[in-house]
Amino acid sequence: MSKDAQHIRQEFLEGLSRISRFWGFPKGVGAAFAVLYLSPEPLSLDEIVRQTGLTKGAISTNVRALARMGLVQRTSRLGDRKDYYEAETDFYRAIRSILAERQNTEFARSIETVRHTLDELKAGRGSMDESERKFLIARVQALQDFFDAIDSLSRAVTRLDRLGIVNVQKVLSVLK
Amino acid sequence: MSKDAQHIRQEFLEGLSRISRFWGFPKGVGAAFAVLYLSPEPLSLDEIVRQTGLTKGAISTNVRALARMGLVQRTSRLGDRKDYYEAETDFYRAIRSILAERQNTEFARSIETVRHTLDELKAGRGSMDESERKFLIARVQALQDFFDAIDSLSRAVTRLDRLGIVNVQKVLSVLK
DNA sequence: TACTTTGTTTAGTAATTACTAAACGTACAG
């Protein structure tokens, strides 16, 4: 590969690394994805190691995270013990997968703590005067409602495949 | 304030701290917001310091971040040199404000690097064979398109105030 | 069976991030 073609790839890799960090992932995740995304065929772990300059351990972890999010797929070849990975190119599918992933982890549990506070308030625990309790319930309930809205929006998106992309664009055009 | 009422507040504060970290902010940001959100009237910086147990410096920084995102508003009282802060209770307004904030900072700049890669490829720099160049342009272009879509969705949301909340719910119901 | 080739896990380290404590700047009060 020519030296400046290599340079362009390197730039792209750094760009995706920064974007990765912006979205709250380690930059190695972005780097690994960049390498896979610029390859026409699936790559082995060692090849990703070579192109990113990170170690096998780090790449193993990062690529597994990508796979869990649905941003890469793991494949294998007959008569070859290596695993191969290739980038998902349908980003809308990837987004649905990422949302589904987050749904079942921290986000749900975080929201749970708010619901718990609300339950305690409604159960009348915490001896406070009635007007204070009313106020607190109203506020925490409003936050809960907001989280529920986010949650159902997120669920809606994960079900978007039932609508065609055309309808999605129709919906978006309303917002223009 | 009764001991167990205090305990409920403390739980809520910890819950919001975790949520804050989940969304990529320091947990002190969540803690400060929790205190403000559970107060019926604006609070001074020192009062937030007292209720969170963090120091003035940290709270100063965290509250300023919240204000920049539109999650709290800074107010002041006549004949009182202190600044007071109160929580925004309209979360949809807050979301718009947060998106607008992010729009102008890292996100835009991150995307810029991808566009730059694409420009270089299209300009024909990087001596590589024609089929490889075609492939790379297609992939990077697809990513660029995706980012543009996110960008315009985000812009759409920041303009949502032109529609009533009723219409928003109508749109969402299509996705059910 | 022992040897190779692969991916994963772990213990330690480097880098980053968010905090504390204290100095500083500013503006009002006397």
Place this chain on the structure above:
DNA sequence: CTGTACGTTTAGTAATTACTAAACAAAGTA
């Protein structure tokens, strides 16, 4: 003009996170 009551900034520190190097596990091959 000086003192006081604030908010901000800064230098250093603690805590967290993502990495490396190396041990390990698994599974095929000789």
